[in-house]
Amino acid sequence: MATVVNVDLWEGSAHACWPGRLVDGIPEFEFRCAPPGLSTRRQLREAGLSPGGHEPFGRIRWGKAGRNWAWVYVTAYAKPSRIQTPAQQEAWNKAMQARRTCAAGHVADHCVRLADRLCGDHAYAADLASGRLQAVAA
Structure with a gap:
């Protein structure tokens, strides 16, 4: 786990995430500190989208001692969810x-x-x- 000051985002800009962390090479954001344009699976599902086969960009952690976490995906890469026939x-x-x-x-x-x-x-x-x-x- 490494401490970082800025994270390079998918569109080329940087996001200040102090005190940010990299866990296994993936940026980890505190609750409500993720940059705009990232969504959890639940948020994607509510919008009628799915990750579309893309890997998660990072993760958000919350709760006591940061034990709870969720993957976050780039919303721009999401695809519409399949609808049941x-x-x-x-x-x-x-x-x-x-x-x-x-x-x-x-x-x-x-x-x-x-x-x-x-x-x-x-x-x-x-x-x-x-x-x-x-x-x-x-």
């Missing part, structure tokens, strides 16, 4: 419907547990019947 969307909907369908035939609003494919209510009743749980007196 109707067939892909239909396949996704069928898969999610299967994951939400209980073995008892009930369609839950969440994915059922994999052990026995039961939703919350049916799983609780099955656990009571098998003796894995004891009923709580009210």
